Amino acid sequence: MSESILETSGLSKAFGGLVALDRVDLAIEAGKIIAIIGPNGAGKTTLFNVITGVYAPTEGEVIFRGRPLSKTMSTSLVRSVPWFGGLSSSLLGTLLFFAQLNTPHHRARLGIARTFQNILLFGNMTVLENVMSGQHPRSHYGFLEAALRLPKAHREEESISLNAMKYLNLVGLGAHAEQNALSLPLGQQKLLAIARALATEPQLLLLDEPGAGLNTLEKQELSDLIRRIREMGITVLLVEHDMPLVMGLAEWVIVLDSGQKIAEGTAAQIQRDQRVISAYLGEEVE
Amino acid sequence: MLAMVRRKWTYLVIGALLAFLILIPFDWSLGQYTVLMIFIGIHTMITVGLCLLLGYTGQVSLGQAAFYGTGAYFSAVLSKTYGVDPWLAMLIAAAATGAFAYVIGYPIFRLRGNYLAMATLGLGMIIYILFNQLAQFTGGPEGMSGIPYLSIGGFVFDNSFKRYFLVWFFCLAVLLISQNIVRSRTGRALRAIHGSEAAAESIGINVTQFKVKIFVLSAVYASLAGSLFVHHLTFISPQPFGFLASLMIVVMAVIGGLASIWGAIFGAATIRILSDELLLTFGEWDVIIYGLMLMLVMIFMPEGLFVRLKEVFERLRLRYQQRGTET
Numbered sequence: 001m002s003e004s005i006l007e008t009s010g011l012s013k014a015f016g017g018l019v020a021l022d023r024v025d026l027a028i029e030a031g032k033i034i035a036i037i038g039p040n041g042a043g044k045t046t047l048f049n050v051i052t053g054v055y056a057p058t059e060g061e062v063i064f065r066g067r068p069l070s071k072t073m074s075t076s077l078v079r080s081v082p083w084f085g086g087l088s089s090s091l092l093g094t095l096l097f098f099a100q101l102n103t104p105h106h107r108a109r110l111g112i113a114r115t116f117q118n119i120l121l122f123g124n125m126t127v128l129e130n131v132m133s134g135q136h137p138r139s140h141y142g143f144l145e146a147a148l149r150l151p152k153a154h155r156e157e158e159s160i161s162l163n164a165m166k167y168l169n170l171v172g173l174g175a176h177a178e179q180n181a182l183s184l185p186l187g188q189q190k191l192l193a194i195a196r197a198l199a200t201e202p203q204l205l206l207l208d209e210p211g212a213g214l215n216t217l218e219k220q221e222l223s224d225l226i227r228r229i230r231e232m233g234i235t236v237l238l239v240e241h242d243m244p245l246v247m248g249l250a251e252w253v254i255v256l257d258s259g260q261k262i263a264e265g266t267a268a269q270i271q272r273d274q275r276v277i278s279a280y281l282g283e284e285v286e
Numbered sequence: 287m288l289a290m291v292r293r294k295w296t297y298l299v300i301g302a303l304l305a306f307l308i309l310i311p312f313d314w315s316l317g318q319y320t321v322l323m324i325f326i327g328i329h330t331m332i333t334v335g336l337c338l339l340l341g342y343t344g345q346v347s348l349g350q351a352a353f354y355g356t357g358a359y360f361s362a363v364l365s366k367t368y369g370v371d372p373w374l375a376m377l378i379a380a381a382a383t384g385a386f387a388y389v390i391g392y393p394i395f396r397l398r399g400n401y402l403a404m405a406t407l408g409l410g411m412i413i414y415i416l417f418n419q420l421a422q423f424t425g426g427p428e429g430m431s432g433i434p435y436l437s438i439g440g441f442v443f444d445n446s447f448k449r450y451f452l453v454w455f456f457c458l459a460v461l462l463i464s465q466n467i468v469r470s471r472t473g474r475a476l477r478a479i480h481g482s483e484a485a486a487e488s489i490g491i492n493v494t495q496f497k498v499k500i501f502v503l504s505a506v507y508a509s510l511a512g513s514l515f516v517h518h519l520t521f522i523s524p525q526p527f528g529f530l531a532s533l534m535i536v537v538m539a540v541i542g543g544l545a546s547i548w549g550a551i552f553g554a555a556t557i558r559i560l561s562d563e564l565l566l567t568f569g570e571w572d573v574i575i576y577g578l579m580l581m582l583v584m585i586f587m588p589e590g591l592f593v594r595l596k597e598v599f600e601r602l603r604l605r606y607q608q609r610g611t612e613t
Contacts, residue, residue, distance in 0.1 A: 052488065054484070054487075103487065103492075104484075104487035104488055105486075105487045105488075105489075105490045105491055105492045105493070106490075108487075108488060108489055108490035109490050113488070113489070114488050116484065116485065116488070120481075120482040120484060120485035121481070121482075121485070122477060122478050122480075122481030122482060122485065122486075123481055124477050124480055124481050124545075125474070125477055125478075125481065129474060129477075132474060133474040133475065133477075133478045133486075133489060133491075134489045135471075136471065136474070136475055136478075136489055136490050136491050137489065137490030139471055141470075141471060142472065143467065143472055143499060143503070145470075146466055146467050146470035146471065146472045146473070147463040147466050147467050148463070148466065149466050153470060153471075156471065157470070157471070160471065196485075196489060197488070197489070199489070200489050200490055
């Protein structure tokens with residue numbers, strides 16, 4: 001097995017008494033398309049949220065390209081501390097600054113991008129602007145350069161819009177660049193969300209139910225697109241309920257049930273796995 | 287092609303605006319409005335800050351008058367009581383107000399929506415009470431007078447004619463800077479936060495930091511406006527910095543169009559003209575008119591009166607151009 005881009009060890013996440021993830025060990029191989037499946041409430045989206053830093057894990061850690069990301073719960077601890085006015089708040093601000101390793105925006109900078117089940121496009125922007133905003137972590141000019149229109153801002157703005165157009169064409173939405181993002185039909189909105197995530201130039205792309213709500217033709221196009229993304233050297237990790245889509249696309253399948261990893265293997269192996277079948281159909285394991 | 291035509295029109299409109307602004311104090315029939323225009327300029331500066339915060343970033347503040355007030359009081363107290371050069375006082379005021387907004391920004395932006403509105407409302411009230419109670423510095427409710435004018439070298443801004451140009455120089459600079467920010471990477475990040483905070487975080491935007499930064503910028507705008515205000519009136523009292531002032535700034539921003547930088551002039555002008563010229567007969571009752579305007583605009587044209595008028599103008603222009611190409 002080749003080098004893994006993402007690993008989790010003993011990853012747990014509990015919401016009060018509810019254990020959403022229970023000591024999950026994963027090793028995601030670089031350059032592959034990997035699917036995570038499981039019945040509703042199995043913890044798939046929670047896993048995404050822990051990987052992207054939305055939640056801090058209760059236990060265990062996420063290791064991205066050999067670098068541990070969320071060893072501690074510092075972010076959530078700092079967030080839960082009540083504030084007592086000016087001085088302590090600026091102190092909190094400073095602490096938060098150092099704890100940023102665990103926030104989603106920092107993960108995006110490191111090279112982990114994602115899409116959402118409910119898409120979450122920016123409805124107050126055009127299609128192109130949505131993708132341009134995805135270039136945020138790969139551009140640098142700030143308030144001052146923007147305010148004074150310094151040459152650096154001009155140069156970066158040009159490359160941002162060129163790159164954005166490139167990603168837009170990749171998903172086949174180049175012709176709709178100037179439209180409002182929410183004027184697109186659902187299928188194209190999903191493609192746009194993928195383009196926006198790609199614009200952050202990630203090494204690992206997490207897709208949360210990319211096929212939901214798409215028709216057969218759109219699913220076919222989605223599969224082709226995901227393969228093309230893999231060709232670009234980006235590892236794709238997807239959560240999906242559509243079994244034909246998963247089985248046709250994924251090179252490795254991980255099965256979660258009630259927060260635990262119950263099986264993993266190739267699509268063919270998973271289809272024969274007795275524990276997977278019982279998890280889905282509710283049979284007793286002999 | 288269309289973009290070029292549009293740009294030409296934009297320049298035309300801005301040129302006309304500039305010409306109008308320059309002519310006002312010279313024209314004998316409009317000259318009487320110079321003082322009114324100074325106040326419009328000052329309020330435009332505060333309104334633009336709120337547009338960036340509320341219209342672009344989606345973060346409400348009902349306490350902008352607090353920053354307007356801290357800017358004004360820092361300038362007044364430093365230049366009058368401590369004899370600091372008014373320009374330096376203005377700079378210190380802006381820096382102090384910005385630093386204050388930064389410190390208060392981190393805890394306050396833990397809050398969202400209605401809770402944020404309540405917290406900023408409370409902030410405004412606390413500051414207003416401080417202006418009244420710290421009488422040994424601020425002069426209390428009676429205020430203080432004899433604040434020096436701004437001056438450059440030997441040139442003193444000692445009449446409204448001179449101060450008109452000073453205020454509008456600052457105002458246009460603030461508008462230009464804001465427009466540049468809106469049309470940049472930063473502006474996209476702000477709008478992304480408005481669109482969806484979770485999605486903005488997922489593409490590497492530090493949501494809290496951007497909220498605080500734009501809050502600080504809006505506070506600095508308000509502070510500069512406050513400094514210009516006291517060096518214009520040379521008198522200060524807490525009255526212009528109360529809750530009503532914060533509310534008026536919201537009304538100005540809404541009428542101008544929340545997500546419209548140049549609309550701020552329109553919003554500020556509408557409200558100032560109404561309150562200074564047209565609604566004097568109503569006395570205290572004018573508040574009802576503002577409330578009614580806010581409601582009507584929010585219900586029938588949530589994008590703002592100015593933006594709606596611009597659309598109508600745009601449509602008329604297109605029709606005119608089409609007729610031109612047909613014949």
